[in-house]
Amino acid sequence: MPKSKKLPVTKRQFCTFQLAGHYFGVDILDVKEIIDEVTLTRIHHAPPEIMGFVNIRGHVHLVLDLRLLLNFSSKEIDDASRVLLFHPRVGESFGVMVDQIGHMVEVQDSLIEYRLSDDNVSGMGRDFRKANLEKGVCKLKEKLLIILDASTFLNAVEFKR
Amino acid sequence: MNRSGIALKIIIFSSGIVLFLMIIGCFMVIQYEIKILNHMTENKISHKENETRIKLYQAKKNLKKQLQQQLMDVINIMKSFDIIYDQTLSNQIQMLLLQPMVMASIFCNQEEHPFLSAWKTNKKIQIAAQLPETFDLTSYQIIKVNTGIPSISWIYLYYSSHVIETRITAERDLAIEELHQTRNEIYEQLRGVLLTQTFGTLFIIVALCAALMISLKIFVLNPVKELIAVSNRLKQLDLSVDIKTKVYSYELNDLLKGIRQLLEGFRTIISNVQDNANMLSKSADNMTGIAEQLTSHSIDAESQSNSVAEASIQISGNIHSIAEHVEMISDNIQSVSSTSEYLFQNINSVANAIEELSSSLSHVGERAQKGTQIAEQAVLLAKKAGDTMNQLRHAANEIGGVSEFIQRIAHKTNILSLNATIEAASAGSAGRGFSVVAGAIQEFAEQSSRAAKDITNRIAGVQKGTSELENAFTDVSSIIKEMNLSSESISYAVIEQTKAVQEIANNALEADERARNITFAIEDLSKTANSAAENITQVALGANDVSSRIQSVSQTISFNRQVSHQINEAAIVLNHLSGNLKDMVDPFKVSSNKQSVKNNESEELRKEIK
Numbered sequence: 001m002p003k004s005k006k007l008p009v010t011k012r013q014f015c016t017f018q019l020a021g022h023y024f025g026v027d028i029l030d031v032k033e034i035i036d037e038v039t040l041t042r043i044h045h046a047p048p049e050i051m052g053f054v055n056i057r058g059h060v061h062l063v064l065d066l067r068l069l070l071n072f073s074s075k076e077i078d079d080a081s082r083v084l085l086f087h088p089r090v091g092e093s094f095g096v097m098v099d100q101i102g103h104m105v106e107v108q109d110s111l112i113e114y115r116l117s118d119d120n121v122s123g124m125g126r127d128f129r130k131a132n133l134e135k136g137v138c139k140l141k142e143k144l145l146i147i148l149d150a151s152t153f154l155n156a157v158e159f160k161r
Numbered sequence: 162m163n164r165s166g167i168a169l170k171i172i173i174f175s176s177g178i179v180l181f182l183m184i185i186g187c188f189m190v191i192q193y194e195i196k197i198l199n200h201m202t203e204n205k206i207s208h209k210e211n212e213t214r215i216k217l218y219q220a221k222k223n224l225k226k227q228l229q230q231q232l233m234d235v236i237n238i239m240k241s242f243d244i245i246y247d248q249t250l251s252n253q254i255q256m257l258l259l260q261p262m263v264m265a266s267i268f269c270n271q272e273e274h275p276f277l278s279a280w281k282t283n284k285k286i287q288i289a290a291q292l293p294e295t296f297d298l299t300s301y302q303i304i305k306v307n308t309g310i311p312s313i314s315w316i317y318l319y320y321s322s323h324v325i326e327t328r329i330t331a332e333r334d335l336a337i338e339e340l341h342q343t344r345n346e347i348y349e350q351l352r353g354v355l356l357t358q359t360f361g362t363l364f365i366i367v368a369l370c371a372a373l374m375i376s377l378k379i380f381v382l383n384p385v386k387e388l389i390a391v392s393n394r395l396k397q398l399d400l401s402v403d404i405k406t407k408v409y410s411y412e413l414n415d416l417l418k419g420i421r422q423l424l425e426g427f428r429t430i431i432s433n434v435q436d437n438a439n440m441l442s443k444s445a446d447n448m449t450g451i452a453e454q455l456t457s458h459s460i461d462a463e464s465q466s467n468s469v470a471e472a473s474i475q476i477s478g479n480i481h482s483i484a485e486h487v488e489m490i491s492d493n494i495q496s497v498s499s500t501s502e503y504l505f506q507n508i509n510s511v512a513n514a515i516e517e518l519s520s521s522l523s524h525v526g527e528r529a530q531k532g533t534q535i536a537e538q539a540v541l542l543a544k545k546a547g548d549t550m551n552q553l554r555h556a557a558n559e560i561g562g563v564s565e566f567i568q569r570i571a572h573k574t575n576i577l578s579l580n581a582t583i584e585a586a587s588a589g590s591a592g593r594g595f596s597v598v599a600g601a602i603q604e605f606a607e608q609s610s611r612a613a614k615d616i617t618n619r620i621a622g623v624q625k626g627t628s629e630l631e632n633a634f635t636d637v638s639s640i641i642k643e644m645n646l647s648s649e650s651i652s653y654a655v656i657e658q659t660k661a662v663q664e665i666a667n668n669a670l671e672a673d674e675r676a677r678n679i680t681f682a683i684e685d686l687s688k689t690a691n692s693a694a695e696n697i698t699q700v701a702l703g704a705n706d707v708s709s710r711i712q713s714v715s716q717t718i719s720f721n722r723q724v725s726h727q728i729n730e731a732a733i734v735l736n737h738l739s740g741n742l743k744d745m746v747d748p749f750k751v752s753s754n755k756q757s758v759k760n761n762e763s764e765e766l767r768k769e770i771k
Binding site for chain 2: 013015028029031032033034035036060082087101103104
């Protein structure tokens with residue numbers, strides 16, 4: 001407990017990655033693991049955002065295509081492609097496919113500008129759901145990091161359907 | 162006039178010029194002095210006139226003052242009286258007129274009416290109430306005085322300055338007259354002085370001329386006359402003149418001395434000449450006889466020597482022809498000998514050249530064989546190098562595999578480190594230290610990945626280089642093989658050539674020996690011929706010498722004859738000349754009549770000789 005006191009509350013860690021040249025990040029506490037060797041089992045009747053199942057040490061996880069969720073065009077898997085698996089508390093055993101994994105960054109809370117949540121938006125229609133994936137923007141030294149909310153990913157697929 | 166001579170002429174001419182100049186000078190001096198005198202007198206006269214004028218003015222002024230004073234005195238006297246009577250008035254007026262200059266006086270009352278007047282006529286004073294009409298007042302000066310006395314308030318006084326004027330002008334005229342007189346006197350005196358001067362100078366000139374004439378006559382003309390006399394005697398070829406030397410002056414003395422010395426010299430020379438001429442004529446006669454004898458002797462000698470010379474010339478010609486023939490033979494043999502020597506040298510050089518060729522050929526053969534061996538070694542080495550290259554390529558490929566493996570490991574490590582970071586984060590504050598380690602590992606993984614990539618690239622470059630090298634080595638080995646083949650063929654050819662050249666060399670050596678023998682033989686021959694030619698040439702030279710000597714003897718004899726002829730002729734000419742000389746010298750009288758007798762004797766002698 002005395003150690004937790006020493007930790008500055010204002011600091012947060014993000015796991016960063018790249019998608020179609022853009023720079024994104026998710027809270028590191030939401031991430032469970034990063035996997036480099038993926039053997040996907042496709043689910044042919046599933047929507048295109050769902051890439052398939054993957055078997056990680058005996059546990060089966062669902063893998064989503066984050067490019068499609070963020071309205072980018074889909075892309076073949078290559079050497080740099082990685083799968084981010086999330087904690088069960090974020091959603092039930094699932095991960096997302098990213099183009100390239102980046103560093104873990106630690107930033108001051110003051111540098112993050114959160115998106116103001118608007119209650120009125122919820123009933124306005126599906127077009128705004130993608131905007132809901134974004135939580136805010138973090139000002140790094142040389143660039144801006146768009147922070148995504150991992151807990152909204154599964155809902156986005158469901159809404160789309 | 163011709164008799165007068167130089168001196169008189171010079172004197173007359175110069176004295177005439179001096180006289181003329183004197184007259185002109187005198188005239189000019191007189192003119193100038195007169196001018197100065199006139200100028201002086203005029204100056205004085207004008208000065209005097211000025212003076213008189215000033216004096217006149219002064220006198221007039223004084224007169225006026227004096228009269229005024231007198232008038233004032235009269236007035237004062239009258240003022241002193243209480244009552245003025247007519248008698249006093251008339252007395253007073255008469256007193257006024259006592260002065261010689263005062264001519265009239267008028268007393269007037271207050272209205273300026275004259276009531277009493279006095280005037281002078283012929284030096285008598287007359288008194289009346291008024292001046293008579295006839296009395297002329299215009300030529301007199303006037304003084305007008307207000308007396309201040311009521312009865313006689315105005316007095317007019319007339320006076321004349323004429324007397325003073327006349328006196329002063331008379332004085333002036335007198336002075337001028339005196340001046341003129343003095344001038345005339347000076348004039349007369351000057352004229353006398355000038356006349357005496359002129360006469361004095363004339364007298365001096367005349368005296369000077371006379372002195373000059375006498376001195377010239379004594380010092381110049383007398384010696385000149387003497388000289389003329391001497392020259393007249395010399396004209397007549399009389400050298401026995403004696404010149405008297407008196408002491409005139411050093412120039413003339415030197416001249417006379419010189420002439421006397423000249424005369425003496427001439428005298429001795431002429432007497433010598435006369436003696437010599439006599440002797441000459443005698444000796445010339447003797448010479449003529451001797452020369453004639455000589456001529457006859459030399460003619461005989463010449464004819465004899467000529468015959469000997471002809472004979473010797475013939476002998477010399479014969480010997481010469483023999484010598485020439487022998488020399489020709491010797492030359493021919495020498496040319497043969499030189500040709501054979503040249504031949505021998507050529508053959509010798511050919512033999513040497515062939516030997517050198519053979520040795521160089523064998524050298525070339527050795528080189529070619531060595532080249533073949535080297536080429537074989539090179540082929541082996543090239544093959545070895547190719548193998549090494551292959552091994553290198555394999556090794557590079559293996560290294561490529563290793564680098565790929567390293568890259569894979571690096572990826573794995575990266576993932577591991579990321580996961581570790583995630584785990585550390587989820588562990589919260591407890592995993593804080595571990596997250597740092599994980600970050601370090603991640604960086605290490607990235608670095609190793611980069612290094613692996615770099616290695617891969619480099620190895621690709623190495624592989625490319627090795628393949629190129631391999632190609633190059635195969636090319637090289639093929640070229641070396643070709644070289645090997647060609648060097649083998651060269652070595653074979655060289656061996657064959659060496660054999661041929663050795664044969665040639667053997668033949669050349671043989672030829673060389675033979676040529677040497679020939680040369681020796683010919684040299685012996687040439688030496689013998691040379692010695693013969695030399696001997697004959699010496700004989701010919703001796704003969705030549707003899708003939709030339711005999712010829713020179715004959716020439717000398719003929720020359721002698723000519724010379725004796727010439728001597729004869731010269732003696733005759735000499736004889737004539739001596740006669741002529743005598744004729745020329747005889748008229749000179751050297752001293753006295755004794756010598757003339759001698760001359761006559763010599764003439765007689767000469768005639769006898771002739």
